[in-house]
Amino acid sequence: MPGGTTGDRPAGGRIRFRWSGPGVAGVVLVALMAVLAVVGPLVWGDTAERIDAAAILQGTSPEHPLGTDNLGRDLLARVLVAGRFSLALALAATLIGAVAGTILGTLPSVLPRRAARLATGTVNALVAFPGLLLAMFTAVVSGLGARGAVLGIGVAIAPGFARLTQTLAATVAGADYVSAARMLGVPRRRILARHVLPNIAEPLILNLAQALGGALLGLAGMSFLGLGVQPPDFDWGRLLFDGFPRIYVTPEVALGPAAAVALAGIGFNLLGDALARAAARTPVPREEARTHEKETESAPEPGAVLEVRDLTVTFPGGGTPVRELSLTVAPGEIVGLVGESGSGKSLTAAAIGGLVPYPGTVTYGRLHLGGRDVATLSGKELGTALAMVFQDPLAALNPALKVGGQLAEVAVVHQAASRAEARRRAVDRLGHVHLPEPAKHAGQHPHELSGGMRQRAVIAMGLMGTPRLVVADEPTTALDVTVQRQILRLLREVVAETGTALVFISHDIAVVGELCDRVVVMYAGRVVEELPADRLATGAAHPYTRALIASLPDLDTDRTRPLAGIPGTQPSPAQVGPGCAFAPRCALATAQCTAERPELIPHGPGQRVACWEVS
Numbered sequence: 125m126p127g128g129t130t131g132d133r134p135a136g137g138r139i140r141f142r143w144s145g146p147g148v149a150g151v152v153l154v155a156l157m158a159v160l161a162v163v164g165p166l167v168w169g170d171t172a173e174r175i176d177a178a179a180i181l182q183g184t185s186p187e188h189p190l191g192t193d194n195l196g197r198d199l200l201a202r203v204l205v206a207g208r209f210s211l212a213l214a215l216a217a218t219l220i221g222a223v224a225g226t227i228l229g230t231l232p233s234v235l236p237r238r239a240a241r242l243a244t245g246t247v248n249a250l251v252a253f254p255g256l257l258l259a260m261f262t263a264v265v266s267g268l269g270a271r272g273a274v275l276g277i278g279v280a281i282a283p284g285f286a287r288l289t290q291t292l293a294a295t296v297a298g299a300d301y302v303s304a305a306r307m308l309g310v311p312r313r314r315i316l317a318r319h320v321l322p323n324i325a326e327p328l329i330l331n332l333a334q335a336l337g338g339a340l341l342g343l344a345g346m347s348f349l350g351l352g353v354q355p356p357d358f359d360w361g362r363l364l365f366d367g368f369p370r371i372y373v374t375p376e377v378a379l380g381p382a383a384a385v386a387l388a389g390i391g392f393n394l395l396g397d398a399l400a401r402a403a404a405r406t407p408v409p410r411e412e413a414r415t416h417e418k419e420t421e422s423a424p425e426p427g428a429v430l431e432v433r434d435l436t437v438t439f440p441g442g443g444t445p446v447r448e449l450s451l452t453v454a455p456g457e458i459v460g461l462v463g464e465s466g467s468g469k470s471l472t473a474a475a476i477g478g479l480v481p482y483p484g485t486v487t488y489g490r491l492h493l494g495g496r497d498v499a500t501l502s503g504k505e506l507g508t509a510l511a512m513v514f515q516d517p518l519a520a521l522n523p524a525l526k527v528g529g530q531l532a533e534v535a536v537v538h539q540a541a542s543r544a545e546a547r548r549r550a551v552d553r554l555g556h557v558h559l560p561e562p563a564k565h566a567g568q569h570p571h572e573l574s575g576g577m578r579q580r581a582v583i584a585m586g587l588m589g590t591p592r593l594v595v596a597d598e599p600t601t602a603l604d605v606t607v608q609r610q611i612l613r614l615l616r617e618v619v620a621e622t623g624t625a626l627v628f629i630s631h632d633i634a635v636v637g638e639l640c641d642r643v644v645v646m647y648a649g650r651v652v653e654e655l656p657a658d659r660l661a662t663g664a665a666h667p668y669t670r671a672l673i674a675s676l677p678d679l680d681t682d683r684t685r686p687l688a689g690i691p692g693t694q695p696s697p698a699q700v701g702p703g704c705a706f707a708p709r710c711a712l713a714t715a716q717c718t719a720e721r722p723e724l725i726p727h728g729p730g731q732r733v734a735c736w737e738v739s
């Protein structure tokens with residue numbers, strides 16, 4: 125992606141650094157500092173210590189580019205040698221600060237309530253206290269010298285880490301899995317060790333790089349004030365301290381150590397910043413999502429509402445959950461996308477709507493909505509042409525806003541309607557989806573509506589525009605059976621009345637068979653069969669489709685026995701092999717099935733199957 129962010133987080137949780145200008149500069153500077161720390165004393169150690177009575181307090185000369193000190197020692201060599209000591213001290217101070225801060229920050233999570241409050245108050249007070257004063261106070265109390273300075277800077281860094289730990293721990297503490305552990309009576313210390321710390325370790329570690337830059341500057345400051353490293357030892361701060369009185373006569377003697385401190389500080393900060401951005405979990409906005417078009421040879425399908433060719437979704441480190449998927453939907457058609465959990469149905473829907481979360485990569489040969497490439501549609505055009513209905517209507521509605529207001533917003537934003545007109549339209553749409561007393565419910569918040577009413581409201585929201593396509597991803601899964609039926613009826617009605625096309629995603633092949641005109645069966649990210657819905661019962665050809673149908677209970681099913689399932693499990697996106705992904709679970713599989721993937725080929729009217737055993 126050109127420009128953009130500096131890193132991304134693949135699904136596996138491993139941070140992947142993405143190269144960008146500041147990130148590269150940070151890496152280069154830090155690498156240079158590391159090399160300097162290793163080789164500096166070995167290469168220039170002797171020169172840095174060589175006393176030359178004939179060259180005392182000199183300025184720049186060909187032999188001494190940064191001049192000499194009061195014993196005639198070469199200052200360039202001393203700056204290069206001081207790198208190791210300066211970085212080692214900064215590392216020690218950072219580790220002290222990080223460990224002390226993390227312990228302090230986790231105390232509120234493990235201590236009883238009163239002690240926890242005291243710990244929180246202490247952290248707040250320390251954060252408010254000026255860091256340099258804290259460092260100087262600690263350094264003076266613990267004795268002048270490198271040890272005191274390191275301790276002082278460590279103490280100054282600790283409150284920042286404590287605050288970060290506290291905030292991160294509080295965020296994780298609100299997670300469902302922590303609540304579940306609490307409900308199960310897991311002791312606090314164990315919750316902290318098992319659930320909280322592992323989930324906050326990464327940002328804390330990332331913060332180390334920036335803290336290291338700060339420590340380096342802090343230690344240089346301490347030495348510069350005479351509170352840090354004492355002769356005969358020297359770090360960059362000490363060299364700055366020694367050179368400062370000569371700054372008006374021979375400024376180069378102070379410039380060398382100052383430049384070294386500045387470059388190292390900038391390097392660590394840039395690196396820390398790049399790493400922190402790499403770890404950020406923010407999904408990419410549509411225009412930033414890494415979407416690439418592949419060349420496609422086939423001509424566009426005339427009149428199709430949706431035309432998808434070779435759609436592939438990949439997550440770095442997480443495999444390819446959608447593979448070369450092709451799908452065409454005609455106006456007014458209801459197409460069911462069916463498959464087991466994890467087969468890639470939702471990601472297909474997300475890719476159509478440009479909603480694949482970062483750092484997913486979407487590639488396609490063609491992705492046309494209403495004959496236009498979705499990449500060329502503005503957000504407003506896409507929002508008007510496509511409506512998405514998700515499984516959890518409560519999550520799709522803002523709990524802080526009234527239902528009518530949310531619907532009206534669509535008309536205000538997309539259709540430039542006046543507030544009054546938008547509201548009138550919202551009530552009208554709510555009535556259209558058979559929400560009883562639409563005017564009353566428009567004035568209510570989502571939590572005041574039942575699950576079925578909320579899903580109607582979400583569908584009504586989609587109908588505020590004039591969508592050419594509605595993508596409904598498991599819209600009835602969270603609802604009880606009676607309400608499910610009502611919503612299915614409503615969707616059918618919406619399609620019949622508005623002429624919109626519908627892609628209906630479900631794991632329930634019975635529902636899909638009942639509602640849809642055409643069924644597309646997905647397995648491990650690929651379409652394995654596509655057929656008219658009325659041929660499902662008698663004409664399904666792929667062993668997976670047949671197994672899905674066979675696993676459905678009917679009136680003759682013996683309800684005292686477990687439901688017939690499909691033995692084995694679907695492979696994860698990263699485990700899919702070269703052959704047919706269903707082969708390990710298929711009773712008909714041959715050696716060819718494991719070795720080679722069958723293409724999707726025509727099999728009867730309106731039907732295509734990807735199976736070696738079907739001909």
Ligand SMILES: Nc1ncnc2c1ncn2[C@@H]1O[C@H](COP(=O)(O)OP(=O)(O)OP(=O)(O)O)[C@@H](O)[C@H]1O
Pocket residue numbers: 135439442445463464465466467468469470471472481631696697
């Ligand atoms: N953000 C993500 N990062 C990495 N992998 C993901 C991400 N979202 C989904 N996946 C993986 O992609 C695969 C397909 O997921 P998807 O949600 O599309 O399946 P699905 O068929 O809709 O299943 P379900 O019916 O459970 O929603 C799964 O293996 C899932 O783990």
